[in-house]
Amino acid sequence: MKEFRVVPVIKQYDTVKEFCSQLNPQKDDLIFVSGGTFKRYFEGLTAEAKVVDYRQYGDGEPSDDMVTRMREDVGAFEYKRVIAVGGGTILDVAKLFSLQEMMPVLDLFDKKIPAVRSKKLILVPTTCGTGSEVTNISVLLLNSRNTKLGLADDALLANEAVLIPELLKGLPKRFFAASSIDALIHAVESFTSPKASPFSRMFSSKAISMILNGFKAIVEGGEEARMARTEDFLLASTYAGIAFSNAGCAAVHAMSFPLGGMYHVPHGEANYALFTQVYKVYQKLQPIGAIQELNQLLTDILGCSEQDVYEKLEELLNQLLMKQSLSAYGVKEDELELFTDIVMEKQGRLMANNYTELSRENVLGIYKALY
Ligand SMILES: [Fe+2]
Known part of the structure; x- marks a missing residue:
């Protein structure tokens, strides 16, 4: 048996401005975006949404420790949509925040906690590599185990994958x-x-x-x-x-x-x-x-x-x-x-x-x- 499917709705915009006017950010939105990308493209366009600058949690690819600290900082903030703008790694992290329960994150990756989707997930890539916006996988660096591990579950599929070529212009x-x-x-x-x-x-x-x-x-x-x-x-x-x-x-x-x-x-x-x-x-x-x-x-x-x-x-x-x-x-x-x-x-x-x-x-x- 062969099966083929594309789950997220794929949307294309020419500019971030156009995307934001359609998105219409609200106070119960959680947006992951780096400080640099925010300043360059999103300043003044995200209304009262809560914006998390993931770069403050460390450089490079995200680890279980970084996710834990981010989750602690998001704390009791109530959100209905998760919007992530970034490279594949931050999109992978955002997928976890769309779940009903994600902590302890090691238990989630060990499948001791079931992955259950509870928030709308919108993924916007700023690199042209991982394809994370259309996959059901989240890959994390597990510091305690010295390796990376992928969690694959359909609960991690985005509702929308948003393609904005403008965002790639600043990629070194x-x-x-x-x-x-x-x-x-x-x-x-x-x-x-x-x-x-x-x-x-x-x-x-x-x-x-x-x-x-x-x-x-x-x-x-x-x-x-x-x-x-x-x-x-x-x-x-x-x-x-x-x-x-x-x-x-x-x-x-x-x-x-x-x-x-x-x-x-x-x-x-x-x-x-x-x-x-x-x-x-x-x-x-x-x-x-x-x-x-x-x-x-x-x-x-x-x-x-x-x-x-x-x-x-x-x-x-x-x-x-x-x-x-x-x-x-x-x-x-x-x-x-x-x-x-x-x-x-x-x-x-x-x-x-x-x-x-x-x-x-x-x-x-x-x-x-x-x-
Ligand atoms: Fe890859």
Whole structure:
């Protein structure tokens, strides 16, 4: 049985001003937005809504500790709608605030507390990567466990995903590169997932070609070319989000989580560190199947032969974000066994979507090759 669905209503606006006039913020709205984005786009447009500047709770990707502090500060404030404006990580946090009960957050992630939706949830991405606005997943860094963990539950699906290309204009180049490479990996992993359907593959392949052709244009035309394509990249990341929310991500994501969890490597960058090596191993283990279609799509875009496809892909991506070895991130060689254990024991949800089965030996081999 194959199933395909898109749950949130997807709305597109040209400007934040237009969005806010439709949203009509009220005093029982809880809005998560960084101070910088608020100042640049939302000042004077949020009426009496309660605004939480999540950047005050720490830099980088959110952890269980940060969520706990935010929940304490929101306290007894009564709200009916949660509106989140930001990168995937804050959208993931906002999803938790739309639940009837979210504390203790570790219990929620361990499924000791059931996820029950009780507030309306509106998600507005400011990056072009995670696709979080259309997925039912919230990923948190669990400090006490040294890794990231995803909670997947339909109670976490937004009511509305709102796309405003204007918000991407201020994204620094490095964040843009990491987030759009993350979206590319969502599209690729969902394309080769055993759960892929003709519908999800349509979204995956469109996202792959929009992102890679966009990268080629940026390599040639620089920042100007990027600014001309913000809407394309935002659409592509949402397409990729739709694809992977149906077909799933897999080993690249699973194997990047210990790197992100222990060494705080940003999500897209950690994924890129693993990406091509995982596909080289898939290609070796199972050259017949969806990977052939993927390679065809990639060779058409990159204008190369199938044998060089992952090298050429890396060459293009390196011009946006240089791939680094695991040791360059500070990983120690004797930790590769621990990384492998974490993946094999804790990331079953993602590893179930691998193009072909990866054994413990395969996983350790990939880490070693990238060390
Ligand atoms: Fe991702």
